[in-house]
Amino acid sequence: MSIKMTREELAASINYKFPKTNWMDTPVVFKKGTYNNAAVPDSITYVNQPNPRKWQPYEDDWKLPENWQTIILEGLRERLHKFRSLKLFMDICVRCGACADKCHFYLGSGDPKNMPVLRAELLRAVYRKDFTTAGKLMGKIAGARELTFDVLKEWFYYFYQCTQCRRCSVFCPYGIDTAEITFIARELMNLIGVNIDWVMTPVANSHRTGNHLGIQPHGFVDSIEFAVDDLEEITGIRVQAPINKKGAEVLFVTPSADYFGEPHYYTLLGYLALFHEVGLDYTWSTYASEGGNFGSFVSHELMKVLNAKIYAEAKRLKVKWIIGGECGHMWRVLHQYMDTLNGPADFLETPVSPITGTKFEHARSTKMIHITEFTADLIRHNKIKLDPSRNDHWHATFHDSCNPARAIGLFEEPRYILKHVLNKFTEMPDNTIREQTFCCGSGAGLGTEENFEMRMRGGFPRANAAKYVNEKYGVNVVACICAIDKATLVPLFNYWVPGLEVAGVHEFVGNALVMKGEKPRELDMRQQPLHGKEEESKNV
Amino acid sequence: MGLLFSIFTFIILLAIAFIGAYVEGLHYLFGIVLPYIAFAVFIIGIVVRIIKWAQSPVPFRITTTCGQQRSLDFIKQNKIDNPFTGLQTFIRMFFEIILFRSLFRNTKAGIKENKLTYGANKWLWLFSIVFHYSFLIIVLRHFRFFTEPVPSFVPFIQEIDGFFQIGLPIIYLTTIGITVGLLYLLARRIFDNQVRYISLASDYLPLFLILSIAITGILMRHFFKVDLTPVKQLTLSILSFQPILPADVNPIFYIHLFFVCTLLIYFPMSKLVHMPGIFLSPTRNLANNNRAKRHINPWNSDFKMHYHTYEEYEDEFREVMRDVGLPLEKEEKNVD
Ligand code: HEM
Ligand code: SF4
Numbered sequence: 062m063s064i065k066m067t068r069e070e071l072a073a074s075i076n077y078k079f080p081k082t083n084w085m086d087t088p089v090v091f092k093k094g095t096y097n098n099a100a101v102p103d104s105i106t107y108v109n110q111p112n113p114r115k116w117q118p119y120e121d122d123w124k125l126p127e128n129w130q131t132i133i134l135e136g137l138r139e140r141l142h143k144f145r146s147l148k149l150f151m152d153i154c155v156r157c158g159a160c161a162d163k164c165h166f167y168l169g170s171g172d173p174k175n176m177p178v179l180r181a182e183l184l185r186a187v188y189r190k191d192f193t194t195a196g197k198l199m200g201k202i203a204g205a206r207e208l209t210f211d212v213l214k215e216w217f218y219y220f221y222q223c224t225q226c227r228r229c230s231v232f233c234p235y236g237i238d239t240a241e242i243t244f245i246a247r248e249l250m251n252l253i254g255v256n257i258d259w260v261m262t263p264v265a266n267s268h269r270t271g272n273h274l275g276i277q278p279h280g281f282v283d284s285i286e287f288a289v290d291d292l293e294e295i296t297g298i299r300v301q302a303p304i305n306k307k308g309a310e311v312l313f314v315t316p317s318a319d320y321f322g323e324p325h326y327y328t329l330l331g332y333l334a335l336f337h338e339v340g341l342d343y344t345w346s347t348y349a350s351e352g353g354n355f356g357s358f359v360s361h362e363l364m365k366v367l368n369a370k371i372y373a374e375a376k377r378l379k380v381k382w383i384i385g386g387e388c389g390h391m392w393r394v395l396h397q398y399m400d401t402l403n404g405p406a407d408f409l410e411t412p413v414s415p416i417t418g419t420k421f422e423h424a425r426s427t428k429m430i431h432i433t434e435f436t437a438d439l440i441r442h443n444k445i446k447l448d449p450s451r452n453d454h455w456h457a458t459f460h461d462s463c464n465p466a467r468a469i470g471l472f473e474e475p476r477y478i479l480k481h482v483l484n485k486f487t488e489m490p491d492n493t494i495r496e497q498t499f500c501c502g503s504g505a506g507l508g509t510e511e512n513f514e515m516r517m518r519g520g521f522p523r524a525n526a527a528k529y530v531n532e533k534y535g536v537n538v539v540a541c542i543c544a545i546d547k548a549t550l551v552p553l554f555n556y557w558v559p560g561l562e563v564a565g566v567h568e569f570v571g572n573a574l575v576m577k578g579e580k581p582r583e584l585d586m587r588q589q590p591l592h593g594k595e596e597e598s599k600n601v
Numbered sequence: 602m603g604l605l606f607s608i609f610t611f612i613i614l615l616a617i618a619f620i621g622a623y624v625e626g627l628h629y630l631f632g633i634v635l636p637y638i639a640f641a642v643f644i645i646g647i648v649v650r651i652i653k654w655a656q657s658p659v660p661f662r663i664t665t666t667c668g669q670q671r672s673l674d675f676i677k678q679n680k681i682d683n684p685f686t687g688l689q690t691f692i693r694m695f696f697e698i699i700l701f702r703s704l705f706r707n708t709k710a711g712i713k714e715n716k717l718t719y720g721a722n723k724w725l726w727l728f729s730i731v732f733h734y735s736f737l738i739i740v741l742r743h744f745r746f747f748t749e750p751v752p753s754f755v756p757f758i759q760e761i762d763g764f765f766q767i768g769l770p771i772i773y774l775t776t777i778g779i780t781v782g783l784l785y786l787l788a789r790r791i792f793d794n795q796v797r798y799i800s801l802a803s804d805y806l807p808l809f810l811i812l813s814i815a816i817t818g819i820l821m822r823h824f825f826k827v828d829l830t831p832v833k834q835l836t837l838s839i840l841s842f843q844p845i846l847p848a849d850v851n852p853i854f855y856i857h858l859f860f861v862c863t864l865l866i867y868f869p870m871s872k873l874v875h876m877p878g879i880f881l882s883p884t885r886n887l888a889n890n891n892r893a894k895r896h897i898n899p900w901n902s903d904f905k906m907h908y909h910t911y912e913e914y915e916d917e918f919r920e921v922m923r924d925v926g927l928p929l930e931k932e933e934k935n936v937d
């Protein structure tokens with residue numbers, strides 16, 4: 062891990078004092094470990110975005126187009142006309158400060174410009190300068206400032222220090238959503254080619270191969286076959302995993318990390334086991350092999366084109382409806398954007414569980430349900446047999462991922478499942494879960510090696526709450542329903558709470574699921590000996 | 602710096618107010634012309650502002666959900682914090698506007714021995730409520746100056762507001778409320794490091810303005826014991842568009858009126874537009890029924906970028922797909 066500070070040193074370095082200088086006069090310092098690399102030209106070119114070139118944020122020359130200010134200001138004007146949210150949020154903030162200490166980046170860095178209100182002021186100040194009379198006439202005293210290169214640097218630094226988690230929006234008396242402001246600010250910067258590689262390269266990959274990791278069809282098939290083998294090893298059952306199968310009832314879409322990352326992979330095994338056990342007629346797709354959508358971290362247009370594949374594939378394969386796997390921002394896009402951007406999905410049918418007969422009325426328009434909705438319904442109707450004691454080696458807590466929490470309100474479905482597949486479950490403190498949940502600190506494209514210190518800072522509040530239940534109650538695993546969480550909470554806890562593990566909800570389902578004809582389970586989805594079994598063998 | 606500038610602006614305003622109040626020849630300007638202008642600016646300004654906001658569409662339904670969604674029938678939906686229907690959304694908005702529900706969630710974070718703590722922090726909510734409601738009730742009470750006969754809600758409010766019958770003339774609860782509320786909000790801006798750091802001149806100015814309106818009001822009622830008959834003559838004449846300037850109006854009234862006019866003029870171009878704005882906030886005033894009801898973006902067709910189709914994808918990967926036995930839409934022609 063690329064960080065020299067110990068966790069004690071890092072924690073001790075956090076304080077909430079304020080600099081002597083006004084925030085407008087405090088220039089940004091690009092400190093190693095706290096920002097992301099610029100996008101490589103190839104990726105930008107592949108998706109036809111402006112100004113592909115080699116550059117890095119710490120350099121003095123960003124190789125911007127001559128008229129970059131005009132481009133941004135014109136872009137801002139256009140977006141003010143297109144987004145009421147933006148226009149309103151520019152005008153109505155009273156700077157009451159209720160949002161200030163709600164951001165995990167502020168709590169972990171103490172940097173005042175990570176207070177959502179100041180993050181938004183970075184854009185608002187430019188708005189005032191060019192779009193309000195007071196700002197034009199009085200400048201700085203009216204809170205206005207010109208869009209200079211230094212201001213752009215601040216934009217880049219701080220709008221890529223926001224994970225678009227929307228925690229601030231919960232507390233704001235007007236619901237001002239700094240994530241929306243960040244989204245639009247990133248979109249503006251994208252107009253002049255100021256963006257980061259861990260957003261643009263996955264976008265380009267996803268555009269071409271269908272998934273962020275750039276896995277080609279044969280690679281996808283290999284991974285799934287590999288998983289089928291592993292599952293057979295564990296359960297003795299060889300499951301079917303149809304790929305690109307026409308006429309299946311359901312299309313299943315999940316983030317690509319599920320079939321390539323760890324601990325995601327164990328969740329994938331859980332899906333496979335579950336779908337087999339209930340006999341779901343479904344298919345995977347290599348073309349729509351990504352539920353995640355990094356386009357949503359940089360531009361509405363890129364979000365749209367990446368998302369378009371899901372409905373297109375559902376149509377081509379003539380499925381009836383769609384299930385989406387465990388992922389956070391993917392579900393924000395599916396829930397709040399997909400239907401508007403790429404609907405109507407009138408070629409699909411309202412999802413009906415073929416096992417329980419439940420009609421998922423709340424998804425009657427998008428025709429897409431969340432895997433935890435599907436599974437919770439199965440459990441409710443006693444359609445699957447579960448042995449929660451197979452998870453007795455785990456004492457779990459649940460980390461609400463930002464987007465399912467604050468963009469859907471998906472709180473009870475995963476908890477309902479967890480309580481049926483696990484015996485030991487303890488919640489983290491109230492101020493850190495459900496709608497008040499803290500981000501992993503690495504979402505929205507910020508989960509890179511080079512940004513490691515800032516990730517550890519941003520994830521500090523989450524880690525802190527997890528540490529609390531870890532020490533007090535012996536919680537040893539954090540369950541979640543997000544691929545980015547699974548990727549980034551692991552190093553986060555390694556740093557702050559060593560020994561604490563991370564797992565997807567359907568990993569526990571996979572463990573607990575009693576499958577017809579299975580062999581006695583010795584191993585869990587991680588192919589580690591099941592608790593109890595281990596003791597037994599010692600006692601013999 | 603913002604604070605100093607605000608104080609400076611305020612002093613200038615105060616000076617103008619005094620000139621207007623004590624130079625008799627200016628009374629027509631300050632007592633009649635200015636109120637007309639102020640009222641016109643206020644109304645037109647707000648209407649224009651709302652129209653401008655409303656002209657921008659709401660392309661996406663970006664509700665911030667703060668409770669359990671409606672999904673499966675055995676899971677209880679939180680109908681207020683995660684509304685699914687129009688009525689539920691209305692109730693959510695009602696609580697936002699009437700009770701400042703989101704502000705009520707406020708906490709204060711701290712760090713102690715490397716551990717984060719979150720304390721309840723309802724003070725801002727409390728004083729904010731006290732201030733706003735006092736303001737509202739005071740405005741309503743003022744209808745006794747604007748109407749003849751006075752509508753019955755006015756004495757009713759007056760009675761409740763003066764319930765404790767302290768002092769003579771009776772000191773209204775809202776008089777204390779608005780003063781205390783404003784002083785808290787101001788003190789917080791000046792002495793709380795966090796709030797001071799984010800404050801602009803335009804954050805202090807409204808507080809100064811409203812505070813000076815309150816103070817001049819208190820002076821008139823409790824110290825100068827201003828005769829209200831000519832004041833009411835003036836307001837009624839203004840409202841009937843036949844303005845006459847009564848002779849014996851106390852100068853302090855002109856100061857009070859001047860600040861009111863300034864506030865009205867300042868309102869549409871300041872952060873005070875949060876009042877109409879809150880009604881339009883898309884994270885609060887939209888139902889979270891995204892998957893049940895399609896939201897239309899009027900400019901969706903502006904997105905011109907072409908998505909990578911399955912056909913293009915298969916064209917690129919056909920060979921490897923065939924090798925692993927994936928079904929193909931189009932077999933290559935020259936397969937050997
Ligand atoms: C629908 C009506 C209104 C609602 C829901 C509302 C709500 C709020 C809320 C929640 C705050 C933030 C908390 C605070 O700082 O006090 C606030 C601040 C403020 N409001 Fe209102 N408000 C409304 C109308 C008004 C009106 C009519 C005025 C007076 C002209 C006003 C003056 C202020 C001022 C001056 C502040 C800033 C206080 C500060 O600087 O700390 N509000 N309002
Ligand atoms: S809580 Fe809302 S109104 Fe208050 S400072 Fe933050 S964004 Fe502005």
Ligand code: SF4
Pocket residue numbers: 163164165166175176177180222223224225226227228229230239240243
């Ligand atoms: S959206 Fe999240 S990361 Fe961004 S400012 Fe708000 S609280 Fe911070």
